[in-house]
Amino acid sequence: MFEITPYPTFSWSFSRHKSLTSCSRKYGYEYYFAHNGWLSYNVEPFHQHVYRLKKLQSMPILFGQIVHHLIEQTITSYIQTGQVASVAELVNRARGQLNAAFIDSTRHVDLWRQKPNKFYMMQEIYYDGRLNPELVHDYKERLEAVFENFLQSETLQQITADTGSLRIGEPEQFRSMKIVDTQVFVVMDFHYYDDMKDKWIIIDWKTGGESEDDRQQLALYAYYIQQKYDVALEQIDVYNEYLLTGQRKKYSYTTFDIDNILHTFQRSVLEMKKYQADIFTNEPVDFEDFEKTSDAWRCKGCNYKELCSQF
Ligand code: SF4
Incomplete structure (x- = not known):
């Protein structure tokens, strides 16, 4: 049964390591202050706010997720049926998912605020109110290229030539x-x-x-x-x-x-332990002890920038 805990469980991953090396404050938001932000009651609005921002997806992240998911589906489907989808089919499915994300981000904002793990919110739309047409054009072109290269990849050739x-x-x-x-x-x-x-x-x-x-x-x-x-x-x-x-x-x-x-x-675990006030419960140190990065360029594309301008 799902148990509500005051603090997250400590674990390590390469992406957690990269988060800490890029900005300690960002690491704090992602791995501590977003915790329980998915709950609708008995939680401080600050944690809900951090969790919502954690769920923002920028175009490169969303694009990568959709492509990875479709590749996984294509390989699974090949193993089950012996059939491989065409470039056109894959591009169409990916476009459909990107459109769904756009529609959520522009028309279902209130629903996303209530359930940020059930609806999409694109980071660019959240912060700029729109998608840059050049960005959209660029990613439309990328769709054809990535699926063409996937279908021609040595990996897929080896799987489909499997004896x-x-x-x-x-x-x-x-x-x-x-x-x-x-x-x-x-x-x-x-x-x-x-x-x-x-x-x-x-x-x-x-x-x-x-x-x-x-x-x-x-x-x-x-x-x-x-x-x-x-x-x-x-x-x-x-x-x-x-x-x-x-x-x-x-x-x-x-x-x-x-x-x-x-x-x-x-070394990374040791560094992470500095941000634990209690090593047994994984209670974090105070919010202010998660230092903001001094590399201002990192903030430009960061999901949490609206919070950092407040504190
Ligand atoms: S906006 Fe900048 S300082 Fe704040 S979490 Fe992001 S990268 Fe760190």
């Missing part, structure tokens, strides 16, 4: 493991085992550009597979499929890379 040697992992969204005493969440897009090659393959679809974090984030996924299936790192191949350009990048990891990500994890 029975692939064991596809369940498309669960949230996987977790314990490192020391900390629950670590690993949000992997897709993985499978190739019997013929005796290899585990991890795929991460990217709808944006390359980032310097990609290699380290994927090292955590490799570590997860290594631990879960008790396999050697040499048996794990990891790929980024960059859907905008159609490029594919392969990573192989050594124990040095794994030590590196575990070191990052340990």
Whole structure:
């Protein structure tokens, strides 16, 4: 049964780490002050406000979510029926979902305020009252490119040419493991085992550009597979499929890379613990102790900017 707790449970993920390194105040909003903001009573309006802002989706985030979801559906449907949707079908479905998000953001604002996890609110519309036509045009063009590249990707070619040697992992969204005493969440897009090659393959679809974090984030996924299936790192191949350009990048990891990500994890957990007033309940320190970033450029695209201008 769902239990209401005064504080969230402490856990670690790569995105939590990135949130803290980008801005401590943002980290506080996301991982502490939004907690219980989904409740409609017995909660301070401040937490409801933070939670609503947490649910804002900017165009790049929404676009990425929709594309990832449709790719997952396409692969699942191929496994069940042997059929693959066309580019036109995928583009149409994605456009339908983007339109639904636009309609929610412009016509269902009150409903979104009451139930921010059931309705969309686009960040650009929330803050600017409109979507920039150039942004809309840009993302319309991206839709064709990402689905064309997905259908031509080596990953999909391998799945559809499967001669029975692939064991596809369940498309669960949230996987977790314990490192020391900390629950670590690993949000992997897709993985499978190739019997013929005796290899585990991890795929991460990217709808944006390359980032310097990609290699380290994927090292955590490799570590997860290594631990879960008790396999050697040499048996794990990891790929980024960059859907905008159609490029594919392969990573192989050594124990040095794994030590590196575990070191990052340990330092990051220590840093996060500084924001706990009570390490057992995960009660946070005072709001003011979550410092605002001094990098003003980060605030421009931040969901929480209306709160930061108030405090
Ligand atoms: S608006 Fe700026 S200071 Fe405030 S949470 Fe966002 S990034 Fe941090």
